[in-house]
Amino acid sequence: MSFPEKCKDAILAGDIDLSKNLAQKAVTDNLDINAAIDAFSLAIREAGDLFEEGEFFLPELMRSAEAMKAAMTIFDPIISEGKEDRSLGRIVIGTIEGDIHDIGKTLVASMLSAEGFDVHDLGADVPISTFIDKALEVNADIICISALLTTTMVGQKRLIDTLEEKNIRDKFKVLIGGAPVSKKWTEEIGADGTAENAISAVKLARNLLGL
Amino acid sequence: MRILENIAITLDNEEIIRFLQSKKSMNKKPTQKMVDDINHMKEKALELIQPMGVYDLFDSKELQPQFLFRKSEKTVIAVCTIGKELEDKISSIMDEGELAKGVILDAIASHAAEETAEQFNQIILEEIKKQIKDKEVTCRFSPGYCQWVLEEGQQLIFNSLPTEFIDVTLSVSMMMKPVKSVSFAFNIGTEVDRDLGVRDCETCDMINCAYRRKK
Numbered sequence: 001m002s003f004p005e006k007c008k009d010a011i012l013a014g015d016i017d018l019s020k021n022l023a024q025k026a027v028t029d030n031l032d033i034n035a036a037i038d039a040f041s042l043a044i045r046e047a048g049d050l051f052e053e054g055e056f057f058l059p060e061l062m063r064s065a066e067a068m069k070a071a072m073t074i075f076d077p078i079i080s081e082g083k084e085d086r087s088l089g090r091i092v093i094g095t096i097e098g099d100i101h102d103i104g105k106t107l108v109a110s111m112l113s114a115e116g117f118d119v120h121d122l123g124a125d126v127p128i129s130t131f132i133d134k135a136l137e138v139n140a141d142i143i144c145i146s147a148l149l150t151t152t153m154v155g156q157k158r159l160i161d162t163l164e165e166k167n168i169r170d171k172f173k174v175l176i177g178g179a180p181v182s183k184k185w186t187e188e189i190g191a192d193g194t195a196e197n198a199i200s201a202v203k204l205a206r207n208l209l210g211l
Numbered sequence: 212m213r214i215l216e217n218i219a220i221t222l223d224n225e226e227i228i229r230f231l232q233s234k235k236s237m238n239k240k241p242t243q244k245m246v247d248d249i250n251h252m253k254e255k256a257l258e259l260i261q262p263m264g265v266y267d268l269f270d271s272k273e274l275q276p277q278f279l280f281r282k283s284e285k286t287v288i289a290v291c292t293i294g295k296e297l298e299d300k301i302s303s304i305m306d307e308g309e310l311a312k313g314v315i316l317d318a319i320a321s322h323a324a325e326e327t328a329e330q331f332n333q334i335i336l337e338e339i340k341k342q343i344k345d346k347e348v349t350c351r352f353s354p355g356y357c358q359w360v361l362e363e364g365q366q367l368i369f370n371s372l373p374t375e376f377i378d379v380t381l382s383v384s385m386m387m388k389p390v391k392s393v394s395f396a397f398n399i400g401t402e403v404d405r406d407l408g409v410r411d412c413e414t415c416d417m418i419n420c421a422y423r424r425k426k
Binding site for chain 1: 355
C-alpha cells in the first residue's frame with residue numbers, strides 16, 4: 001500500500017495513533033513533507049465528502065478531524081521552521097455576544113482547521129469589537145460569525161454594519177451561520193455567504209478565496 | 212406552583228442518531244462501533260443528567276398574546292432542564308479536542324432535554340387530571356414557535372415561575388442557561404385550539420432543519 005493510501009485509510013478510519021505514526025514516519029524517513037501533508041489533506045476532504053454523501057455520521061467525520069489534527073501536530077513545527085506558508089487563509093471564528101451555543105461553531109472551526117486554514121477560534125459570547133480587533137490583528141481573510149437564536153443573529157448584521165462604518169468591510173469576507181440563518185437573511189445583511197453544515201462551510205470558504 | 216425533581220427519562224438510540232446524521236444518511240445504519248460508543252456514553256450521560264422542572268397553572272385570559280390563549284380557560288406554564296453537569300462535561304471534552312465524543316454527548320443531551328419535556332408534560336397532566344376532567348388539552352408549545360415571539364414568550368414564562376429553584380436562568384438575549392432546557396405552555400379548556408403546539412416536521416417552517424424527520 002502506498003503512503004497516500006495508508007494516510008487515507010488512517011484518516012477515514014479516524015485512527016489517531018496511526019495518523020500520528022504515519023506523519024512521524026514521513027518526517028523520520030525524510031519524505032517530501034508537502035506531499036505527505038497533501039496526502040492527509042486529500043483524505044480529510046474525502047471524509048467531508050463521505051459525510052455530505054450520507055456515508056459518514058457526524059462522529060465519524062469528527063474522528064477523522066481528530067486524526068488529521070494528530071498528524072498535523074507532527075508537521076506543524078516543521079512547517080513553522082520553513083519559509084513556505086501552507087495556510088489556505090486566515091479565519092477568525094466565534095459565536096456572537098449574548099449567545100453561548102458553541103458546538104456548531106467548534107465543528108466548523110475544526111473542519112476549517114483540518115482543511116488547512118489558519119483558524120482563530122474566539123469561542124462563544126464574543127463581542128463584535130473582539131471579532132474585528134482579532135481579524136485586523138491576524139490580517140484575516142474571513143470572519144465567521146455564528147448565532148443560534150433569532151435574538152442574537154442581529155449581531156451578525158451589527159458586525160457587518162460596524163465593518164462598513166470603519167471602512168474595512170472590503171478587507172474581510174464574512175460568513176454567517178446558525179439555525180435561524182437563511183439565505184434571505186444573508187442577502188439582507190450583505191454577508192458573503194452561509195452554509196448548512198461544516199463541510200459546506202469549508203467548501204464555501206475555499207470558493208470565496210478562489211481556492 | 213410545583214417543582215419536580217428526578218424526572219425519570221429513558222434515552223432512545225434512534226433519536227440520538229437522528230442528531231448525528233446528515234440529511235443524506237437518513238437511510239443508513241450506524242456502525243456497531245458507533246452504537247457501542249453511544250451506549251457507553253449514554254451511561255456516562257445518565258450519571259450527569261438531573262431532569263427537573265417547575266410549573267404552575269394560570270388563568271388564560273390574563274395571559275398575552277391573547278391569540279394564543281383566548282380559546283383556553285387555564286394554561287400550564289412550565290420550564291424543565293437536564294441540569295448543567297452534562298453541559299459542562301461536553302464543553303470540557305470539546306475543549307480537549309475530543310470532538311467525536313463531544314458530538315455524541317451533545318446529541319444525547321439534546322434528546323434528553325426533549326425527553327425531559329415530554330415526561331414532564333405527562334407528569335403535569337397526571338397531577339392535574341381532576342382539573343382537566345372533561346376538558347380538552349393542547350399539545351405543548353414554546354416561545355419561538357406557533358408565532359409566539361421568543362422575547363415575549365420567554366419573558367412571560369420566566370416572570371411567571373420561580374425558575375431559580377431549578378437553576379434555570381434567562382439571559383438578556385432570551386437564552387436559557389443551562390442551554391438544554393425547555394420552556395413551554397399548554398392550554399386547557401372546553402374548546403381549545405387543537406392544532407396549537409402540534410409538533411410535526413412535515414408542517415414545520417424550518418424546511419432546511421438538519422434534524423427534520425423523513426416522511
